[in-house]
Amino acid sequence: xxxHLLKPVVTMSGGLAAMLMVVATHATPLNKEDLSVAExxxxxxxxxxxxxxxxxxxxxxxxxxxxxxxxxxxxxxxxQQKMKALGFxxxxxxxxxxxxxARGHAHAEVIAPFPQPLVVSSLGYGASxxxxxxxxxxxPFADVEALMAAPASAVKGKIxxxxxxxxxxxxxxxxxxxxxxxxxxxxxAAEKGAAAMLLRSVGTDSDRFAHTGMMSVDGVANPVPAxxxxxxDANLLExxxxxxxxxxxxxxxxxxxxxxxxxxxxxGEVVGREKPEEVVLIGAHLDSWDEGxxxxxxxxxxxxxxxxxxxxxxxxxxxxxxxRVVLFGAEEIGLVGAKQYVDAHQDALDKIIMVSExxxxxxxxxRFDTRIPESKFVIADQMMQLLAPLGIERGNNKTYGxxxxxxxxxxxxxxxxxxxxxxxYFDYHHTPNDTLDKVDPDNLKQNVAxxxxxxxxxxxxxxxxxxxxxxx
Numbered sequence: 001x002x003x004h005l006l007k008p009v010v011t012m013s014g015g016l017a018a019m020l021m022v023v024a025t026h027a028t029p030l031n032k033e034d035l036s037v038a039e040x041x042x043x044x045x046x047x048x049x050x051x052x053x054x055x056x057x058x059x060x061x062x063x064x065x066x067x068x069x070x071x072x073x074x075x076x077x078x079x080q081q082k083m084k085a086l087g088f089x090x091x092x093x094x095x096x097x098x099x100x101x102a103r104g105h106a107h108a109e110v111i112a113p114f115p116q117p118l119v120v121s122s123l124g125y126g127a128s129x130x131x132x133x134x135x136x137x138x139x140p141f142a143d144v145e146a147l148m149a150a151p152a153s154a155v156k157g158k159i160x161x162x163x164x165x166x167x168x169x170x171x172x173x174x175x176x177x178x179x180x181x182x183x184x185x186x187x188x189a190a191e192k193g194a195a196a197m198l199l200r201s202v203g204t205d206s207d208r209f210a211h212t213g214m215m216s217v218d219g220v221a222n223p224v225p226a227x228x229x230x231x232x233d234a235n236l237l238e239x240x241x242x243x244x245x246x247x248x249x250x251x252x253x254x255x256x257x258x259x260x261x262x263x264x265x266x267x268g269e270v271v272g273r274e275k276p277e278e279v280v281l282i283g284a285h286l287d288s289w290d291e292g293x294x295x296x297x298x299x300x301x302x303x304x305x306x307x308x309x310x311x312x313x314x315x316x317x318x319x320x321x322x323x324r325v326v327l328f329g330a331e332e333i334g335l336v337g338a339k340q341y342v343d344a345h346q347d348a349l350d351k352i353i354m355v356s357e358x359x360x361x362x363x364x365x366x367r368f369d370t371r372i373p374e375s376k377f378v379i380a381d382q383m384m385q386l387l388a389p390l391g392i393e394r395g396n397n398k399t400y401g402x403x404x405x406x407x408x409x410x411x412x413x414x415x416x417x418x419x420x421x422x423x424x425y426f427d428y429h430h431t432p433n434d435t436l437d438k439v440d441p442d443n444l445k446q447n448v449a450x451x452x453x454x455x456x457x458x459x460x461x462x463x464x465x466x467x468x469x470x471x472x
Contacts, residue, residue: 041311118236144181156193162185170421196227267324268306271318280322299436372468379465391446418450
């Protein structure tokens, strides 16, 4: 299909097919022919890429796909079938081992002084209350650091309530400080003898949805129930506390640990024509949380990288290096797929010349970051010639490329990052409201246009990026 679409452009450009066949020693890493091909890919992505149909298919035909569940199994089968249909040269899976957990019910209500129900969600791998639930007074903390600093006597037998708001930002930079409460709060509460931990949801919305997510559970001797509370309900508790009376809640929570089981990384390749052993690795994560359909997190990313590879595969010839798409399993529960991939392929990491991941929703890309040696900045500058018309600006040289990509960067693999506008991403993140209607098809086209430029030029350039360190 793409070859046919290219024909009018080839004619207008004076022979793009001939350009593609040139194999010469370049004065710069990317010559005019390379950039011309990337420009065609970019413009074709804007005109006719169809990443939206992929995320639509994933959310409708698979839906929620928390690691280790039946939905996860369906997602793995879906990804293999789609990659084969899209014409990838190789499609395969690699098994990973995951901890499994079953979400049950979570109910919370104010008993006193003003009885009313609350909207909550169990945090991932959370414990249950005793049979029949528990009733206890809440004790508020501005953030998890305040909880950690509190004496055990202030917390023992009570429900620790972490009430830190997340700041909205285009970069999503408010997430890091706010998520500390989710990751560390239950452990701190349990160590101080709390009956449970309640957290203002890590999100930027004012909707009555709770934001679930993973927390640190390994090594906690006596885990306690841990619940995310919707923002309006956190405001409600805050207002009650301001009246100077003890606030008492009843919690009834049931979840269940399950035996460990398998999941999979799903991998598709467009095999390089000259250096097939060298790899440009672009990724997303296939799993999602179980309360929405994972359209933004990370169905959009799955669609973006798969469509990127499809467009590149339909050029008249393959790029110089292999383009490898990895749909990582079990990202949401601790980057499990990425960590096990890196452990399994330690001897081949030096063949990965660049890594990047799409895992920040479906907003327009506005910034291009790198983590490459300064001597290679000329390559990023050349890429920017084609990214700038998409409304993308040059960022810094400190990227980790994405959550899963960070595992590779820690081992010295260079990275690039195409950053989306995340202004409203955390309105929906990890909620039942992460659904297909939040995905804009035109924004996906702009994403794919940027990704084909970066991915093709990295796979086609002369030389490589060397290695990096996290101090760079």
